[in-house]
Amino acid sequence: MDKIISLAKRRGFIFPGSEIYGGLAGTWDYGPLGVLLQHNVKELWWRMFIDARDDMYPMDAAIFMNPKAWEASGHVAGFADPLADGTKFNVMFKTSVGAGEEALTAYLRPETAGGMFVNFKNVMDSMHPKLPFGLGQIGKAFRNEIAPRDFIFRQREFKQMEVEYFVKPSEWENAFEEWRTLMHRYADEVGIVKDKLHELEVPSEERAHYSKRTIDFEFEYPFGRKELWGLAYRTDFDLSAHQKMSGVELMYTDEETGEKLTPHVIEPSLGVDRTILAILVSAYCEDEMGGEGRTYLALPS
Numbered sequence: 472m473d474k475i476i477s478l479a480k481r482r483g484f485i486f487p488g489s490e491i492y493g494g495l496a497g498t499w500d501y502g503p504l505g506v507l508l509q510h511n512v513k514e515l516w517w518r519m520f521i522d523a524r525d526d527m528y529p530m531d532a533a534i535f536m537n538p539k540a541w542e543a544s545g546h547v548a549g550f551a552d553p554l555a556d557g558t559k560f561n562v563m564f565k566t567s568v569g570a571g572e573e574a575l576t577a578y579l580r581p582e583t584a585g586g587m588f589v590n591f592k593n594v595m596d597s598m599h600p601k602l603p604f605g606l607g608q609i610g611k612a613f614r615n616e617i618a619p620r621d622f623i624f625r626q627r628e629f630k631q632m633e634v635e636y637f638v639k640p641s642e643w644e645n646a647f648e649e650w651r652t653l654m655h656r657y658a659d660e661v662g663i664v665k666d667k668l669h670e671l672e673v674p675s676e677e678r679a680h681y682s683k684r685t686i687d688f689e690f691e692y693p694f695g696r697k698e699l700w701g702l703a704y705r706t707d708f709d710l711s712a713h714q715k716m717s718g719v720e721l722m723y724t725d726e727e728t729g730e731k732l733t734p735h736v737i738e739p740s741l742g743v744d745r746t747i748l749a750i751l752v753s754a755y756c757e758d759e760m761g762g763e764g765r766t767y768l769a770l771p772s
Contacts, residue, residue: 472621472622472692472693472694474755474757474766475622475693475751475752475755476622478755478766478767478768479505479622479751480502482504482768483502483503483504483505484501484502484504484505484508484751485499485500485501485502485505485622485623486499486500486501486502487499487500488500496619497616497619497625497626497627497628498626498627498628499622499623499626499744505747508747508750508770509630509743509747512661512743512746512747512750513609513630513632513743515657515660515661516609516632516657516741517607517609517632519653519656519657519660520607520632520634520653520657520739521607524605526600526603526604526605527604527605527606527607527634528594528598528600528604528605528606528607529606529607529608530586530587530590530594530606530607530608531608531610532583532585532586532587532589532590532608532610533586534579534580534610534611534613535568535577535578535579535580536577536578536580536585536586536589538575538576538577538578539716539717540585540589540713540716541563541578541581541585542716543712543713543715543716543717544585544588544681544709544712544713545680545681545712546563546578546581546585547561547563547578561615562581562614562615562616562617563578563579563581563613563614563615564578564579564613564614564615564627565577565578566578566579579612579613580612580613581612581613581614582612582631582633582740583608583609583610583612583631583633584633584635584709584738584740586608586610587606587607587608587633587635588635588709588710588713588721589713589717590606591606591637591710591713591721592719592720592721594606595723599726601725601726602637602638602639602723602725602734603636603637603638603639603642603646604636604637605634605635605636605637606634606635606637607632607633607634607635608632608633609630609631609632609633609743610630610631611628611629611630611631612628612629612630612631613627613628613629614627614629615627621692621694621697622748623744623745623747623748624692624694624697624744624745624748626744629742629743629744630742630743630744631740631741631742631743632740632741632742632743633738633739633740633741634650634737634738634739634740635705635709635736635738636650636736636737636738636739637723637734637735637736638734638735638736638737639732639734639735640706640707640732640734640735643704643706643735643737646737647684647702647704647737650702650737650739651686651702653739654688654700654702654739654741655668657741658688661746661750661771662750662753662754662770662771663690663699663746663749663750663753664752664753667690667691667749667752667753668688668689668690668691668699669688669689669690669691669696670686670687670688670689671686671687671689671698672685672686673685673686673687678703679703680708681703681705681706681708681709682703682704682705682706683704683705683706684703684704685701685702685703685704686701686702687699687700687701688700688701688702690745690749690752691752692748692749692752693752698745699741699742699745699746699749700739700740700741700742700745700746701738701739701740702737702738702739702740703737703738703740704735704736704737704738705735705736705737705738706735706736707733707734707735707736708736709736710722710733710734710736711733714733721733750770751768754768754769754770754771755768756768756769
């Protein structure tokens, strides 16, 4: 791993955050070539997951949201990691919006999904989509990780490429397989070595509170086989929870039949930074030329 970190810095891909001041754990800055690589990763995802489909609608939701949204989603009560003494530590960054006595407690979003769920009604009212359809966005998320580590794998500030795909409850399995296939296609296109990519069917006791089925796409990083992406069947958890908390109806009404239902959700979630790290690992090469050793990246064109 140290060789990849060194090469990434030397070649202008990724630098330690605020390095001249000794750095800050869990922060990394993308240099000139890193920005270009990141752009290509995001552009390919956008082309395959959004532009190539006629059932997808792009979003760009705000980082700050009314804190009630995070209460509804379960993040305020349950988004925590265990500390060494056995206590729980909520990994959401808390801040204040406004000044003085009127200041409102707010959070930096820990995922991009929430902003799409709370805009479900707006998209329904403005675009009049028919099921199945999805919302997709690329954006930053923030988690106050207790121990950020392994280069850009686990950071406190990171970028996500996420889709929330709304389906009829009876059709979730077909949609799940469709997105599963597309994720494998994306891995091939972006240059991730097939032999290092694996699927893990996450057991019920280890799944997130909102998920009825989750597949982790794992990659063989130098520090072990770890989660690269996730594909989750979130059922109607999110829309039902936000409907209950907000008092606003978040249901789908078929304009032709009048059928009313709460859609279920399939979520393919891909991290930009973990994708880039998997690409760097896949592309890293060592050989000899003219009797001298050399290291380089064999990146896909």
